[in-house]
Structures are given as C-alpha cells and as structure tokens.
Amino acid sequence: MSEIKVKKAKSITDLYKQNFxxxxxxxxxxxxxGEPETNGCWLIWGESGNGKTDLSLQLAKYFSTFQKVHYNTLEERGRESFKIACRRNNMEACGSRFSFESEDFETMKARLSKKRSAKIVFIDSLQYLRITxxxxxxxxxxxSDVLFIFISHAKGSQPKGSVADAIRYDADVKINIKNFVANIQSRFGGNEPFIIWEEGARNAELKLT
Known part of the structure; x- marks a missing residue:
C-alpha cells in the first residue's frame, strides 16, 4: 500500500493572507x-405571490452593475408575466448585461461553457430545472467561478423538496420571502430584512393587525 502524501496544514496567518x-x-x-463572494450559490424561497420574482430581478439588476447576468426563466418562460415583472423593475437599464432564456440543465451547461458567458446565473425555478x-x-x-442563485418553491416555511433542502444547507446566502419582505441569513454579514415592495409589505402588515 502506497503512503498517502499529506500537505502541511494551513495556519491562521495563511488564511488571513488569502484574498477572496x-x-x-x-x-x-x-x-x-453583506459583501458576498463572486461565486458559490444562494437560495431564494417563498410561497407564490410573495415577491420572489421581483426580488430576483432587483438583485439581477444590481448584479449587472458588476458582471453579466443570465436569467433562466424556466417557470415563466419569458411570457407576459415575466415581461410585466421586467418592466416593473426597469430591467432595460441593465442593457446587454442582462439576458434570459428558458433552458434545461444540459443546454444551460452548454451556454455557460461558452467564452465570455455570464458569471451570475439565476435559475427560476429549481423545481422546473428538475436536477438531482x-x-x-x-x-x-x-x-466554480460562477454565482448560482436558485429560486425555489416553498412548503410551509421551508424550501420544497430534498434537492432544495440540500442547497439550503450549502447556500452562502439564504433568503426566505414572505409578504414582500426578504429575511436573510448571509455568511458575509448584513442580514437586515430587505423590503421588496414597500406598499405590498405595508398592506400585508395591516391585514395581520
């Protein structure tokens, strides 16, 4: 049996010298x-009609100021509802830095393998992508240099399905949406609630009182 070569373990000094x-x-x-890393994965989940698409587009629009963004719109498939949401969030301001298409797993991989492909990818939704x-x-x-942002259906207060649950444990940023407010658990700091739509959040709060 050949001897296993073991690397010297890194020290705290080594860690602090690393630049991410x-x-x-x-x-x-x-x-x-917070100040998130440029790769890895995020997970957004919530019940239908609570603001998942609007938050995703608001994030995509902001991310487009840094990098190209691709939105895999499997669920809405670029239909009228997606068009309305894009207009509502002024997505034309992104110019050529925002693109979208409805494509399956293999087609999406082929797109991302191209030169100068987007480094920020939204997948709407995880359930429609049907991956293991x-x-x-x-x-x-x-x-490994891409940031994937998965949008998931919810079952109660949790993401729906075993794959979504696995991603939730893995995700660097976890975003649970309810009543147009995003509640965030980020490994990069921040963690203040993000208001997606002020009027909608205010009306939802009034209904609860």
Missing amino acids: KTFDFKGTFRESF EKQYKELLSTF
Whole structure:
C-alpha cells in the first residue's frame, strides 16, 4: 500500500493572507447581503405571490452593475408575466448585461461553457430545472467561478423538496420571502430584512393587525 502524501496544514496567518473575490455592495444591498463572494450559490424561497420574482430581478439588476447576468426563466418562460415583472423593475437599464432564456440543465451547461458567458446565473425555478443533488454539485464544481442563485418553491416555511433542502444547507446566502419582505441569513454579514415592495409589505402588515 502506497503512503498517502499529506500537505502541511494551513495556519491562521495563511488564511488571513488569502484574498477572496467579493462584490462591493453598497447601501441597502450591503446592509442585507453583506459583501458576498463572486461565486458559490444562494437560495431564494417563498410561497407564490410573495415577491420572489421581483426580488430576483432587483438583485439581477444590481448584479449587472458588476458582471453579466443570465436569467433562466424556466417557470415563466419569458411570457407576459415575466415581461410585466421586467418592466416593473426597469430591467432595460441593465442593457446587454442582462439576458434570459428558458433552458434545461444540459443546454444551460452548454451556454455557460461558452467564452465570455455570464458569471451570475439565476435559475427560476429549481423545481422546473428538475436536477438531482448530484447535478447541483456538478454545476458548482464545473463552473466554480460562477454565482448560482436558485429560486425555489416553498412548503410551509421551508424550501420544497430534498434537492432544495440540500442547497439550503450549502447556500452562502439564504433568503426566505414572505409578504414582500426578504429575511436573510448571509455568511458575509448584513442580514437586515430587505423590503421588496414597500406598499405590498405595508398592506400585508395591516391585514395581520
């Protein structure tokens, strides 16, 4: 049996010398999401009609000031509802830095393999992409320089399905949406609630009183 070569373990000094690529978020985005790394994965989940698409587009619009963004709109498939949501969030301001298409797992991989492909990818939704946990891990290992933001249906207060649950444990930023407010658990700081739509959040709060 050959001897296993063991590397010298890193010290705290080694760790502090490492430089990680991060987004220099400002204002309310920094207050809520911190200073996130430019790769890895996020998970957004919530019941239908609570603001998942609007938050995703608001994030996509902000991310487009840093990098190209691709939105895999499997669920709405670029229909009238998606068009309305894009207009509502003034997505034309992104110019050529925002693109969208409805495509399956293999087609999306082929797109991301192209030169100068987007480095920020929204997947709406995880349930419509129909991937396994193994395929999810394949995405992250194959495209290690990409930030994947998965949008998931919810079952009660939790993401729906075993794959979504696995991603929730893995995600660097976890975003649970209810009544047009995003409640955030970010490994990069921030963690203040993010208001998606003030009037909608205010009306929802009034209904509860």
